[in-house]
Amino acid sequence: MNTVKKQKNKANVLRQRYAAIKSSDPELYYLIRCEQKRQSDTLELIPSENIVSKAVLEAMGSVLTNKYSEGYPGARYYGGNECIDKIETLAIERAKKLFDVPYANVQPYSGSPANFAVCLAICNPGDTIMGLHLFDGGHLTHGWKKSVTGKLYNSIPYHVKENGEIDFTSLRNLITKHKPRLIWVGATAYTKAFPFKKIAKIADEVGAYLVADIAHIAGLVISGVHESPSPYAHVITTTTHKTLRGPRGGMIMVTDKGARKDPELANKINAAIIPGSQGGPHNHITAGIAVALKEADTPAFRKYGKKVVKNAQALASELIKRGLSLVGDCTENHLILVKVGKGRGPIVEIALDLAGITVNKNTIPNEPSTPFYPSGIRLGTPSVTTRGMGVTEMKKIGKWIAQIVNLVRDEKLPPGKSAKEKFLKNLKTKLETDTEIKQVRRQVKELCQKFPIRETFI
Numbered sequence: 051m052n053t054v055k056k057q058k059n060k061a062n063v064l065r066q067r068y069a070a071i072k073s074s075d076p077e078l079y080y081l082i083r084c085e086q087k088r089q090s091d092t093l094e095l096i097p098s099e100n101i102v103s104k105a106v107l108e109a110m111g112s113v114l115t116n117k118y119s120e121g122y123p124g125a126r127y128y129g130g131n132e133c134i135d136k137i138e139t140l141a142i143e144r145a146k147k148l149f150d151v152p153y154a155n156v157q158p159y160s161g162s163p164a165n166f167a168v169c170l171a172i173c174n175p176g177d178t179i180m181g182l183h184l185f186d187g188g189h190l191t192h193g194w195k196k197s198v199t200g201k202l203y204n205s206i207p208y209h210v211k212e213n214g215e216i217d218f219t220s221l222r223n224l225i226t227k228h229k230p231r232l233i234w235v236g237a238t239a240y241t242k243a244f245p246f247k248k249i250a251k252i253a254d255e256v257g258a259y260l261v262a263d264i265a266h267i268a269g270l271v272i273s274g275v276h277e278s279p280s281p282y283a284h285v286i287t288t289t290t291h292k293t294l295r296g297p298r299g300g301m302i303m304v305t306d307k308g309a310r311k312d313p314e315l316a317n318k319i320n321a322a323i324i325p326g327s328q329g330g331p332h333n334h335i336t337a338g339i340a341v342a343l344k345e346a347d348t349p350a351f352r353k354y355g356k357k358v359v360k361n362a363q364a365l366a367s368e369l370i371k372r373g374l375s376l377v378g379d380c381t382e383n384h385l386i387l388v389k390v391g392k393g394r395g396p397i398v399e400i401a402l403d404l405a406g407i408t409v410n411k412n413t414i415p416n417e418p419s420t421p422f423y424p425s426g427i428r429l430g431t432p433s434v435t436t437r438g439m440g441v442t443e444m445k446k447i448g449k450w451i452a453q454i455v456n457l458v459r460d461e462k463l464p465p466g467k468s469a470k471e472k473f474l475k476n477l478k479t480k481l482e483t484d485t486e487i488k489q490v491r492r493q494v495k496e497l498c499q500k501f502p503i504r505e506t507f508i
């Protein structure tokens with residue numbers, strides 16, 4: 051088929067896919083197509099995002115969404131669940147095999163509800179929990195004061211050192227002093243390998259439950275490019291939509307070690323999901339998770355996971371070569387934190403966005419500014435790697451990022467919240483017509499067209 055025919059064919063496929071929405075709700079149809087175009091013409095470097103396969107999309111768009119199934123396979127509060135039971139069991143068995151655990155719950159609506167359910171299952175209100183501080187890359191649900199996990203429990207955060215590594219000496223002292231009931235290991239912006247074994251040793255000394263939140267690195271664990279927490283943690287939680295490349299959802303797994311510590315742990319977690327904190331499972335998502343887990347259990351996926359890290363390291367090297375400063379000077383996973391100057395994260399985020407490179411502003415260790423106006427940006431390679439990009443493309447992307455960071459190097463936020471907001475709005479308007487940004491955007495689009503979003507990866 052020649053190129054014009056191929057393009058026409060693709061356009062037809064897309065039109066057919068949304069044909070019903072197009073006729074019933076043209077306004078929404080337009081917005082979906084708009085987002086579809088944005089995704090296909092820009093480089094998605096937000097490390098928690100990815101692109102699912104057509105098979106995952108089909109599962110999510112299936113009739114399974116029509117069914118109520120409160121409870122668990124074989125023990126539901128509703129009739130008519132004979133197919134759903136089999137689907138949920140399939141997802142559970144695939145998760146158990148892939149993560150080498152004896153027990154999995156695939157019902158959490160997402161990563162946050164999964165983490166809350168683990169707290170509910172293990173802790174009583176007022177118990178002490180520990181997690182990496184939000185500003186150091188930890189997640190809200192690991193005890194941040196505005197999260198229910200920080201309100202209900204006595205949360206003691208631990209920190210990273212200037213080089214981005216967990217400050218182990220201080221962590222050891224905190225654990226010994228506070229004797230927490232539960233310790234979280236895992237993060238949303240951490241560029242090093244998690245020291246599961248080392249933390250487990252101290253957790254065991256004080257009898258704490260160690261919970262590994264592998265939301266970001268689940269796909270890397272499956273691919274063997276990050277150590278598995280399975281031998282060390284009692285419980286593992288994850289989202290299913292980041293490096294795992296499935297639908298938006300969550301899972302909770304109990305390890306052999308966890309089941310030995312408390313043989314009732316799996317039942318307690320089940321009860322913490324329903325009736326504890328959720329209602330009926332989202333069966334169409336459960337099916338999407340089952341599909342993604344099958345896709346992940348292949349040599350092609352393991353190759354993908356390795357390539358994600360290789361690409362991140364290539365991108366990190368290119369950024370350093372071009373004079374940018376990274377937290378920890380490198381990355382050991384899929385994620386990079388670039389230091390862009392005090393409070394300048396939003397400026398760089400806006401400029402890169404206009405150039406077609408999507409990133410997010412992020413705090414850095416010892417953040418000198420605030421989380422709303424942080425001093426770093428966070429980048430990751432899961433999505434561009436799914437599109438098939440490799441080291442050559444990472445070098446190009448690194449060059450463009452450095453070029454844009456340099457372009458806005460003299461822009462500085464004024465003091466005061468409303469002055470800052472006004473400044474950023476004006477900056478966006480000013481940069482929209484910048485010729486250098488427009489030129490990078492054109493090049494980005496050309497690159498994206500060479501690596502179109504495909505419908506199958508495996």
Ligand SMILES: Cc1ncc(COP(=O)(O)O)c(C=O)c1O
Nearest residue numbers: 160161162189237238263265289
């Ligand atoms: C480490 C970690 N845990 C949990 C979550 C929460 O996931 P969700 O946004 O699906 O609730 C995230 C999301 O970014 C995360 O990075």
